[in-house]
Amino acid sequence: MIKYAHYFYNQFRDLGLSRDTSKYLNMLVLLIITIIVIALIDLGLRKILRVVSAKIATRTKSNFDDLLITNRVPRNVAHIPALYFALYSIPIVFKDFKNLHTFFEKSIQIAGIILGLWIVRSLLNTLKNYFKTLPRLRDKPIDSYIQVFMIFAWILGAFLAIAVVVGGASIWEFITGFGAATAIILLIFKDTILGFVASIQVSINDMVRIGDWITFDKYGADGDVIEINLATVKVQNWDNTITTIPTYALISDSFKNWRGMTNSDGRRIKRHMLIKQTSIKYLTTEDIERLKKIEIISTYLTTMQDKITQYNTTHNVDKSLLVNGRNMTNIGVFRKFIQTYLEQHSAINKDMLLMARQLQPTSQGIPLEVYCFSKDKRWENYEYVMSDLFDHFLAAVPYFELELFELPTDTVFKQS
Known part of the structure; x- marks a missing residue:
């Protein structure tokens, strides 16, 4: 192809133009022809690859080829032949201009590097999108x-x-x-x-x-x-x-x-109530009979009362003072009430840890903590279950003659 480098130069010389003018006009004509050919190659290959890749994508079950098209991989690859032709044409177009030859050759090589990076980027984005569709x-x-x-x-x-x-x-x-x-x-x-x-x-x-x-x-x-x-x-x-x-x-x-x-199979509920220490007491026989009306602990109270009475009788305990022998307390029975209520509640997972426990006493009272797991882990339902439990427990506190701790309010000071 180098032999055609001076084709137009010879034509211009035959027309009587000077040597320098013929060189510049020769370069200009070859450059225009090269640009037109590059544009045609690039446009033609882009259309061909777009049509071919679209047909292949419709016939395959995998979405990988669809992602290749989405990330313009075929379009970027289509630029390679045109760029190669441009590099091949440089020695012909700029045969008589060494500096321009060097400049454009290096420019096209750098453009090739950038195109390569662009293709790599498109492929990596395709892989990224494809991997995100895989469950694992x-x-x-x-x-x-x-x-x-x-x-x-x-x-x-x-x-x-x-x-x-x-x-x-x-x-x-x-x-x-x-x-x-x-x-x-x-x-x-x-x-x-x-x-x-x-x-x-x-x-x-x-x-x-x-x-x-x-x-x-x-x-x-x-x-x-x-x-x-x-x-x-x-x-x-x-x-x-x-x-x-x-x-x-x-x-x-x-x-x-x-x-x-x-x-997991449940979401943890871990919240406590502060019980005033001065409200804690032993239960008398009258207190126990009154609390037996609470259905979920009625059987427990009857069984424990029989066991305690038998123990105290066997050991000849002086029951003139409640502190002697074995006794039930209102906080202990309330704790059993909470435990039993949780065991019977349909929203609580019975296969996971479940307990009502007493924590270390503090200056604000004795913390009575509920520790269990809600079956429903969705936030709004979980909060509903937890609130429903404590609505019931807080309302039940006075039935056991217990009191909850809270800081004094203006009403307390006005009453005093």
């Missing part, structure tokens, strides 16, 4: 790995571009000098490096998945993880706000992941 990979931090590969691709592309500009012999000197700037590079890409390491640890240790409910007090996050990438983790809070957390914070700070609860 849907909750993995795919974005982080894709971003890491893309960063390495851009760095490699930058080195290749520099090699084209400065020449192949000088690129090694550049790489050697680049090592001296490693500290600066590490400082600039600190968050990226930390995020990359964190993404690997998060994935390997299965600390967080997309869709997990996490609570991160330091960053004010309380909601579902919607995205994990190289630098950040996005959490959609329950008020629909978005909190962005640095990925490396997941391994450097403490946070709570509620996945164990959502995967």
